[in-house]
Amino acid sequence: MDQTQTVEGRGSEKLPHDLVIVGAGPAALSAALYTSREDIETLLFEKGAIGGLAAVTDWVDNYPGFEKGISGLELSEQMRKQAERFGAKIELGEVQKIEDQGKLKKLTTTEGDIYAKTVLIATGSEYKKIGVSGEDEYYARGVHYCATCDGAFFRDKKLVVIGGGNSAAQESIFLTKFASHIDMLVRSSLKASDVLIKELVKHKDKITIHLNTTTDAIVGQDGKVTKVIGTDKNSGQKVEFPTDGVFVFVGLLPNTKFTEDSGVELDERGFIKTDIHLMTRVAGIFCAGDVRSGATLQIASATGEGATAALMIREYLETQERGPLPQPVVGHPQLY
Amino acid sequence: MPKNITIFTTSTCSYCPMVKRYLKTKGLPYNEVNLEDHPERQDEVFKASGAMTVPITIVTKQDNTQEVVIGFNLQKLAPAIA
Numbered sequence: 001m002d003q004t005q006t007v008e009g010r011g012s013e014k015l016p017h018d019l020v021i022v023g024a025g026p027a028a029l030s031a032a033l034y035t036s037r038e039d040i041e042t043l044l045f046e047k048g049a050i051g052g053l054a055a056v057t058d059w060v061d062n063y064p065g066f067e068k069g070i071s072g073l074e075l076s077e078q079m080r081k082q083a084e085r086f087g088a089k090i091e092l093g094e095v096q097k098i099e100d101q102g103k104l105k106k107l108t109t110t111e112g113d114i115y116a117k118t119v120l121i122a123t124g125s126e127y128k129k130i131g132v133s134g135e136d137e138y139y140a141r142g143v144h145y146c147a148t149c150d151g152a153f154f155r156d157k158k159l160v161v162i163g164g165g166n167s168a169a170q171e172s173i174f175l176t177k178f179a180s181h182i183d184m185l186v187r188s189s190l191k192a193s194d195v196l197i198k199e200l201v202k203h204k205d206k207i208t209i210h211l212n213t214t215t216d217a218i219v220g221q222d223g224k225v226t227k228v229i230g231t232d233k234n235s236g237q238k239v240e241f242p243t244d245g246v247f248v249f250v251g252l253l254p255n256t257k258f259t260e261d262s263g264v265e266l267d268e269r270g271f272i273k274t275d276i277h278l279m280t281r282v283a284g285i286f287c288a289g290d291v292r293s294g295a296t297l298q299i300a301s302a303t304g305e306g307a308t309a310a311l312m313i314r315e316y317l318e319t320q321e322r323g324p325l326p327q328p329v330v331g332h333p334q335l336y
Numbered sequence: 337m338p339k340n341i342t343i344f345t346t347s348t349c350s351y352c353p354m355v356k357r358y359l360k361t362k363g364l365p366y367n368e369v370n371l372e373d374h375p376e377r378q379d380e381v382f383k384a385s386g387a388m389t390v391p392i393t394i395v396t397k398q399d400n401t402q403e404v405v406i407g408f409n410l411q412k413l414a415p416a417i418a
């Protein structure tokens with residue numbers, strides 16, 4: 001490790017970064033805090049919001065250390081500042097490709113090519129689209145995926161929320177701050193936690209839950225969404241929900257497209273496989289947080305994995321300096 | 337350098353600080369309009385962008401032409417401020 005180097009001037013083949021982290025969500029920021037505090041020169045690349053999905057979450061009640069809970073945006077700000085305090089640098093841009101060149105990893109980014117001794121993939125996941133007619137046509141003009149960003153446009157308006165998991169429940173509750181009424185369309189049954197279901201029930205004057213209801217089309221007129229057409233699966237009848245806007249929360253897709261030619265192995269759902277040291281199939285490329293196969297999809301677990309990955313990266317860098325590249329643990333059930 | 341940059345934001349939007357951070361790294365000044373404090377300007381944003389979302393960044397160039405960038409979209413924002 002080059003303890004005296006700063007990020008400036010780093011990233012060439014001759015003087016690669018010690019660590020490049022793809023993403024700047026909770027897993028990445030936690031890893032960066034650990035590595036930069038240990039003088040491992042660390043650069044993060046973020047294409048969206050620093051803080052990742054935590055930053056778009058209205059309120060976080062289950063991250064330890066905050067008795068009364070904390071807003072996701074504030075928690076993200078604190079994590080960013082803490083990592084930057086120890087010297088981590090965050091670049092705004094997207095990593096488009098990773099190439100394994102043995103001791104070096106080449107990253108193609110929107111800001112140019114860079115080289116690193118190690119890479120941590122902490123890219124989390126993004127909202128899935130539902131795939132019905134009208135969804136693309138009214139994107140950001142009545143069809144939305146981020147309640148904390150776009151909810152304020154629906155003050156005293158009617159809304160439809162699609163989905164029945166934790167995100168749909170949590171975001172519906174947040175949207176009651178603005179909307180006059182919310183129809184929540186749930187394809188089968190509610191999959192949200194008991195705590196969130198209790199909260200939904202508390203808001204029953206504003207939120208009506210329609211179980212076993214599919215969403216078939218989003219319809220509009222004069223450039224504005226006017227209704228959602230669905231099917232009540234119990235009766236087989238078409239149902240219509242007049243609305244001013246639609247928020248879609250039907251699950252998440254892992255952000256792994258850029259790993260396509262890297263040698264990193266994915267599971268059948270597209271999440272990245274690692275060994276017990278959070279190393280992927282490629283020596284020197286690690287993975288932590290929601291994008292990792294088997295992750296438990298919580299901020300606390302993402303930061304925990306970030307910390308673990310950081311310690312494993314430190315060990316890898318130290319061993320690498322002394323001898324041959326440490327390899328992933330063969331025989332680990334997750335990997336092989 | 338653009339003549340004026342105005343960013344429409346809300347206080348809960350996580351992509352709004354990203355646009356501000358990006359403009360700061362480029363050394364560009366901007367005006368911010370928080371739509372929670374100025375709900376009367378929502379229609380103006382919708383007319384300019386066709387979108388009901390934040391951040392919306394309106395870049396006015398030296399020749400008074402305008403570019404509207406929806407969300408935190410570096411592929412659009414970078415050329416708009418160039």
Ligand SMILES: Cc1cc2nc3c(=O)[nH]c(=O)nc-3n(C[C@H](O)[C@H](O)[C@H](O)COP(=O)(O)OP(=O)(O)OC[C@H]3O[C@@H](n4cnc5c(N)ncnc54)[C@H](O)[C@@H]3O)c2cc1C
Nearest residue numbers: 023025026027047048052053095123124289290297298299
């Ligand atoms: C609505 C909602 C509510 C939630 N509420 C809670 C809660 O109350 N408590 C809780 O513990 N958890 C909650 N979660 C889950 C929590 O947000 C995630 O588990 C956590 O954010 C995962 O962190 P991460 O760092 O792994 O990934 P993310 O937070 O997803 O961050 C990944 C980052 O990587 C960036 N990225 C992706 N690809 C690239 C690329 N190619 N180049 C550069 N950057 C890239 C993304 O833009 C993103 O910022 C919630 C999630 C949602 C959606």
